[in-house]
Amino acid sequence: MQEVVSDELTVPVAKIYGVITFYSFFTMTPKGKHPVSICMGTACYVRGAEKVLDEFKRELGIQVGQTTKDGKFSLSSLRCVGACGLAPVVLVGDKTYGRVAPDDVKNILKDTNFNIISDFVFKLKKSRGTLVPAQFFTLISSSW
Numbered sequence: 001m002q003e004v005v006s007d008e009l010t011v012p013v014a015k016i017y018g019v020i021t022f023y024s025f026f027t028m029t030p031k032g033k034h035p036v037s038i039c040m041g042t043a044c045y046v047r048g049a050e051k052v053l054d055e056f057k058r059e060l061g062i063q064v065g066q067t068t069k070d071g072k073f074s075l076s077s078l079r080c081v082g083a084c085g086l087a088p089v090v091l092v093g094d095k096t097y098g099r100v101a102p103d104d105v106k107n108i109l110k111d112t113n114f115n116i117i118s119d120f121v122f123k124l125k126k127s128r129g130t131l132v133p134a135q136f137f138t139l140i141s142s143s144w
């Protein structure tokens, strides 16, 4: 991919690589459908973000910078997101969770899985008009 960008922009591959590795928003591995980011800024760190991050690692079975095998979740840490009053802060996609404790991690992931299902159901309803119950149960059982 870097070679393609290099060719298109007529910029050396080394410069493309330098930009990708400098800015944390770029990555060389595909992100999950729901990127999970734990703020490790000072306020969040002091209020237990490291334990929250450890719980996400345990629940998802991945390390920071990795994506789950099913492609649903990727895990990253970042610096202050400007919501220190809510520390520790977790971002899942465009949703923000504040004052997160390690015990909240399971519910956050369940909430996100529910959103995956409701997104799918909405799209299915939109395309077919109605949803047959058997499809719904198949959908639920395949999501966990």
Ligand code: FES
Residues within 6 Å of the ligand: 039, 040, 041, 042, 043, 044, 045, 079, 080, 081, 082, 083, 084, 085, 087, 088, 089
């Ligand atoms: S340190 Fe986490 S939001 Fe500021």
